[in-house]
Amino acid sequence: MAHEVETRKKTQAEFEYAKRKREEEMRGQVATFALMIFLTLVAFTAVAADFSAYYVVPTILLLAAVQVGLQLYYFMHAKEKGHGTPIFFFYGGLLIAFTILITFVTIIWI
Amino acid sequence: MSSTAQAQKKGFGATLWDYLTTVDHKKIAILYLVSGGFFFVVGGIEAMLIRIQLAVPANDFVSAGVYNQIMTMHGTTMIFLAAMPLLFAFMNAVVPLQIGARDVAFPFLNSLGFWLFFFGGVFLNLSWFLGGAPDAGWTSYASLAIASGGHGVDFYALGLQISGAGTLIAGINFLVTIINMRAPGMTYMRMPMFTWTTFIASALILFAFPPLTVGLFFLILDRMFFANFFAVEMGGNTIIWEHLFWIFGHPEVYILVLPAFGIFSEIFAIFSRKRLFGYSALVFATILIGFYGFMVWAHHMFTTGLGATANAIFAVATMAIAVPTGVKIFNWLLTIWGGNISFSTPMLYALGFIPSFVAGGVTGVMQAVAPLDYQLHDSYFIVAHFHYVIVGGVVLALLGGLHLYWPKMFGTMLSEKLGKITFALFFFGFHATFFIQHFLGLLGMPRRVYTFVGDQGWDLYNLISSVGAAFMALGVITLVINIIMTSVKNERVGNDPWEDGRTLEWAIPSPPPFYNFKQTPLVRGLDTYWIEKMEGNPEGMTYAEPIGDIHMPNNSIIPFIMSAGLFVAAFGALYFIDGDKAWPLPVLALGLLITLGSMAARSLKDDLGYHIHKEDLLKEGGQPGGH
Amino acid sequence: MMRGLKKWRLFGLAAALMAFLAACGEEQISTLQPAGQVAEDQFDLLLLSTGVMVFVIIVVSIIYVLAIIKFRRKKVGEDVIPEQVEGSKRLEFIWTAIPIAIVLFLAVPTVAVTYQLADVDDMGVVDAEGTPASVTVDVTAKLYWWEFAYPDLGIVTAQELVVPTDEPVYFNLTAADVKHSFWVPSIGGKTDANTDGVNTFYLTFDEESADLEDGVFYGKCAELCGPSHALMDFKVKALDEAEFQAWVAAMQESTGEAEGELAQEGQELFEQSCIACHATSGAGTTGGIAPNLATFGDRNRIAGYLPHSEENLKKWISEPQEYKPGNLMPDPGSLPGREGEAFSEEELDALAAYLFGLTVEDDM
Amino acid sequence: MDINKQYSAQTWPDHPETATLEGKNKFVGFWLFLGGETVLFATLFATYLALKDKGPSGMEITASQLFELPLVFIMTMLLLTSSLTSVYAMFHMRSYNFRAMQAWMAVTVLLGAAFLGFEIYEFNHYVHEFGFTYGHSAFSSAFYTLVGTHGLHVAIGLGWFILLMIRNAKRGLNLYNASKFYTISLYWHFIDVVWVFIFTVVYLMGVVG
Structure with a gap:
């Protein structure tokens, strides 16, 4: 078990780059969040609007699946290496x- | 530290404390082996009582109620408290060594998993002394389990819940160990077969135990906390239990039998002096069996009335499992074909396994024929079938594995002579007991009957079956004698006592030092140790790193306390429903508090482990026996 | 010498034949001696799958035995290191493809028969005059006994199922308390009696049960249901069409009235103590908490499994828990009007006389 | 690994949560655990669907009468937002900004606690307004068990957050605790994932009928 962790000081350029990447990603996360809120609103509206259950149920299940995908791949970083x-x-x-x-x-x- | 000889020199108290707090996978393996062995004997005694009762018609050796308790506890004990922990014993003892790791991924959780299993098992068995054991069968079908009086079924649900949590933890631990802790060069396709089967079995545990957990919670909530999942008059549905139980229960069979396949694969290769034939086919067959294991559970429910379509789908899916299983059998046959077979004790078990398991497998396919299963289901035919699979597959593997790995675990060999006698008695007894039961089933004898009326054509067969069981018992007694005798003699053995070891565990001393590998090995192919031996490497290993400090985890008593807390809480939950006592609720709270408190203690205290220094490692030299 | 050998051969043949016959079991309960279309279909599947599987076993055994004999260390040599063969794509293909073919071969009849046995479309079909074309039996499994109601015929019986031969008989199966499973091995496979919902299936009875040892087929409960699960037996009488119609008519007319002095005494006692749970007229309704006794005198067993004698009946009435642990029949002392008192020997005689007189078969 | 080793934003690794072997193990192990939890919740959902609106004969309470969307909408917003705040916390963890991380975690805990409060109110409301107790019917048992198990996960998550925050308040970030912060945030997102299905399958589909 190699328990010693190699840590290395990043050069300023590397550091700046990593920081920019992180911040970009964070902006992406906020956009994801906005999308999730939007999907939730659609789902609640669809139900409140009293459309036929035949349309509403598959729609809201699909919306839920999309939201879960967003959570997994963006919030839970599953798209990372x-x-x-x-x-x-x-x-x-x-x-x-x-x-x-x-x-x-x-x-x-x- | 890890040698028994050294442990004996220590005082009893110190040794006990050592084992209560250990996080070393090799010692946890011994804990699993001892407690699993104990429960195996308990389950075996229950089996003998069953066969005594059924030896002659209209026997009154035990009463109907007691018989149902014995029969239930026999099944539950053998599956949950004997077979699985004994397999965990070998997984713990061998898998980290086979992949060249110094320990498992989570040593602390490893200990926690064991103690949860242990306390769950003890809790379940205390039912014998506290008003009667569970009596609704190991499947505990909901309507009967809800109707069953007393606290027996409560013990079942709570006990299995606790030990099931331990199993889940152990499963995750092995998965992460195999994913993350493999030595350099140990790719997935270079992993020994036993490691592979452990990997797949652990994945099955990960996905199969949650449904059981939920099912048991439903049972607990229904029986003790006013819920209505299975109460039909309140809108409940008993079929839910059947599904949940078998969604767990079928993969459970593979959780047991895949590691058994792994052990046999090791044995075939070692004692034929030949690499596994079709290794990659064996790997894919294992994966496929694991996958199918989840898609076929409803074949246990053909007679429930799910309808023709469901029955047809699950029948065909079940038959499909025969294909990868067949692939495995033929690959093993081709492994010994062209080999150089030594008939040592482990190999005898492996060779005995093939016809036994094939017999169990083909009756499995027969039962996959759904309409035929209407006749075979819940008759003695099914009893014969699953004993052919579980005893002919799993128990033979456990006994073979015990002889194979005993020198690695304890540094001394079991007697070959007594070992062969054990095999002969057990193997003969096994077939005598169970072969005849196929016919009992076909002649109309239902399973789980505490007695039977004479002259229905069953009398002689039942007697033969009971006599066979006595031979199995004699076999186990011989094994115990063997263990005692050879432990007293305690002749030490070297790294590779079978002389034809192929994988990494045989490259290090028996028993291995507590840090396993002084230097992490570099793996250069399948059957690493064999490759090194054939190339004349006297060290048996190529190293991936120079000698350096080794980081080790600290021992801890917290897993023991954490599990004990749940054990205490279970008593509170159990007696809560009686409503005539004041103490259950406080006890429940106290138990949970102990568990949560020790979890908090664990999380608040840093546990960074310690280092073995390079100088100490160099001082030890290459002495076998370790620390 | 030769003659000796011949004798041994004959003996061997006879022994094998005996073993084979014994291996088929008792014809009233063995799945190996099917007496109905369903059991026959299942028996055919048994033969088919056993045949295929024996073929598999033979193939494996040959390779296995040859390998062990040819490659044992004694023969190969102590220090020989065999060639480390990796595998063979061709062999892998063969032993994947052949099992797939075998499985497909088995799957076809499996699926076909599964659907065939589930076919209950003709259940409850009525002809032009509104009379049902076939017999339907509502089976209710209760703690250690079976109730058989014929809703179309207006009769109820218990413990002994009576059916016509040579036509499909349809069943509605349910359980009143916990799960049970309905199984008549020589007639057809089992079906679970669930507490939630009704299972429907059919069976055909191709042989009259009168030719059997006890005159009945044996039925079993095949799902663990409590202490007396083992004793939850029932019997099946398969009658030809005319006899069945006669039996139905006799059942519809049965009154449960006693004949003879002793039996009348017994009836009085019965009406004091037992009538609350037991009906004695075949034209009853379902849902009784205890078995309908209209056909008690015709029965084959006491309490489902004891030989049908007055002695056993008296024992059973006196100590029901002793003979069927966990069943719901109260001790005599706790019956209405008994005030803790067990039945005296005279009272038992009277009850036995009454119960043994309850018969419809005499009136057929 | 040296627990006292000090880092700066420039020596702090890009992926501190998996920089050590322990961290890697924890990371993989926790994901596997979540895989198991998925199956656990699936069985609860499946049971709920099988027992929805089932009760003793004559039961009058059905899902469509019981559930009120405004309350569920508020709870959903709270939990979704808390998911974002925990993403912020992880952003600052990876940027080696301990204070900001703690602050975002505190916000997460507050949102989670508010969610839990609403849930307790909701259950209480059902019991007192409708007599919809746990033992009322199979439907009530299945409903409370599914939603309650989720609530229990929320409560455990809150306790875990708080314990970690207190424990590490004084010593800041290091590679020993980075993976711990990371796993709790994974857990928290998973709780959110489950809630997405609860509001969809239980509440929205319940109201639709």
């Missing part, structure tokens, strides 16, 4: 979760 294995397992969990949900709305009966 080194997330391959964790995301693979997370999707494994989602696949099984999906199977369970399908089962419970189809063959629980009555």
Whole structure:
């Protein structure tokens, strides 16, 4: 177990670059947040507006899926490097979760 | 420190404290082995009581109620408290060594996982002394589990909840260990087969235990806290339990059998002196089996009435599992084909495994034929089938693995002679007990019956089955004698006692020093140690780093206290529903407080571990036996 | 010498035959001696899958035995290091493709029969005059006994199912308390009796049960349901169409009235103590908390599993918990009007006489 | 690793949370744990869907009568915003700005606590206005268990945040605690993910009917 961590002083240019990258990313995060709020508003409005359930239910489920994608890839940094294995397992969990949900709305009966 | 000889020199108190606080994966392996072995014997005694009761028709050796408790506890104990912990023992003992790691990813959690399992198991078994054990079968189907009187089922739900949390922690720990802690050069496709199967089994644990957790919570909430998940008159639905249980329960079979496959893969390679045939096919077959394991659970529910479409889908999906399993069997056959087979004890178990498991596998396919399963389900045929899989697969692997890894874990060999006698008794007894049960099922005998009326064509077969069980018991007794005798003799062995070891664990002393590898090895291919040996490297390893300080984690008593807290809390929860006592709620609160408090203590106190200095490592030289 | 050998051969053949016959079990309960279309379909699947699987086992065994014999260390040599073969794409392909073919081969009949056995479209179909074309039985599994109601015929019986032969009989299956499972091995596979919801299925009875050892097929509960799960047996009488119609008519007319002095005494006692739970007329309604006793005298077993004798009946009435632990039948002492007093020997005689007189088969 | 080692913004690594082996392990382990949690919540959701509006015969309470959207909307906004504030906290963690990180975390905790307060109010309201107790029906058991498990996660998250903030108040950022801050923020986002499905599947679909 190599427990010593190599730390290195960044050059000013490197530091500035990293900082700029982080700040850019943060602006992206805020934009993501705005999008999430917007999606939520759409979902609530669609329900409050009393459209037919046949349209509303798939729509709001889709909106939820998009929001979760945003959370995962932006807020939880899943788009960054080194997330391959964790995301693979997370999707494994989602696949099984999906199977369970399908089962419970189809063959629980009555 | 890690040698038993040295441990004996220490006082008993010091040794006990050492084991209560240890975070060393090798010692935790021994803890798993000892407690798993204990529960295996308990479950075995329960099995013997079952076979005594059923030896003759209309027997009154035990009463109906007691029989149901024994039968339930036999299944629950063997699956949760014997088979899994014993596999964890080998995983802990071997996997970090096989991947060239100094420890698991989370040593503290490793200890916590063990103590949770241990306290859960003890809690479950205390039911015998506190008003009766659970009696609704190990599957604990909801309507009966809700109707069952007394506290038996409460013990089941709470006990499994605690030990299940331990299992989940252990699963995550192995996953991270294998993902992050592999030595340089140890790519995924160079990992030994046992590591691979541990990896997949751990992934199954990660996804299969949450449904069980939820199901058990529902059961706890329904029985103890006024919920209505399974109360049909309140709108509940008992099929939910069946689904949740089998969404967990089917992968559980693979959680058990995949590591068993791993152990056999190691044995076949070592004792045929040949690399695994079709290694990559074996890996993909393992992954595929793991995946399918999640898609077939409803084949346990063909008779529930899910409808023809669901039954047909799950029938075909289940049959599909036979394909990767078949691939594995043929690859093992081709591994020994062209090899140089030594019939040592571990190899006998591996060779005994093939016909046994094939028999269990083909009856599995027969039961995948849904309409045929209507006849076989819940009869003695299914009892025969899953014992062929679990005993013929998992228990043979555990016994074979025990003989294989005993020298690595304890530094001394088990007697080959007694080992072969054990094998002969156990193997004969196993087939005598269970082969005949296929026919009992076909002749109409339902499972889980505490007695049967004579002259239905079952009397002789049941007697044969009971006699067979006695042989299995004799086999286990021989094993215990073997362990005691060889431990007393305690003849020390070197790094590679089987002489044909292929993977990294055989390149270091038996037992390994507490830091495992003085220098992290560089892995240059599949079967690293074999490669080095064949190239005449006397060290058995190429090193990836110079000798340097080694960082080690500190021992801690906190996992023990944390688990004990839940154990205390469980008593509070259990008696809460009675409503006639004042103490349950305070006890529940106290227990949770102990657990939360020790979690906070853990998080507030920095635990940075310590270093073994380079000079001390150099002083030790290459002496086997470690510290 | 030769003659000796021949004798041994004959003996061996006879022994094998005996073993084979014994291996098929008792015809009233064995899945290996199917007596109905459903069980026959399942038996055919059993033969088919066993055949395929035996083929697999033989292939594996041959490779296995050859490998062990050819490559044992004694033969190969102590110090020989075999060639480290990596694998073979061709072999991998073969042993992936062949199992897939085998699985597909099994999957086709599996799916077909699964749908076939689930086909209950004809259930409750009525002809032009409104009479049902087939018999439907509502089965309710209760703690350790079975209730069989024939809603279209207006009759209820318990513990012994009576059905016509050579036509599909339809079942509605449910459980009153905890899960049970309905299984008549020689007629067809099991179906769970759930507490939530009704399972429907059909069975065909191709043989009259009168030819069997006890005159009945054996039925079992196949889902753990409590202490007396093992004792939750029932029996099936399969009658030809005419006899079945006669039985139905007799059931519809059964009154539960006693004949003879002793039996009448028994009836009086019964009406004091037992009638609250047990009905004695076949034309009853469902939902009784205890079995309908209209056919008690015709039954094959006491309490589902004890031999059908007066002695056993008396034991059973006196100590129900002793013979079927966990069942709901009260001790005599706790019955209405008993005030803690058990039945005397005379009272038991009277009850036995009454109950054994409850029969519809005599009136057929 | 030396816990007392001091860093500056320029020596601080770009990804401090995974700079050490312990950090890497924690990071991967926690993601795996979240994978398991996904399955756990899926079973709760599935059970809820199976038992929605189910109760003793004659039960009159249904999801569409029970739920009120304005309250749920407020709770959603609170939790979504707290997700953003914890992103800010991580932004400052990676920028080696300890004070700003602590401040954003404090905001997160306040938002989370407000959310929890509303949830307690909501449950209380159902029990007292509708008699919709935990043991009322299968529907009530499934509803309270699903939403309550989420609430419990929120409460655990709050406790975890607070413990970390107090513990590290004096000593600032180092590579030993960076991964701890990172995992709690992952956890917090996951709680938000679950809530997105709760407001969609339970509340919105409940009102739709």
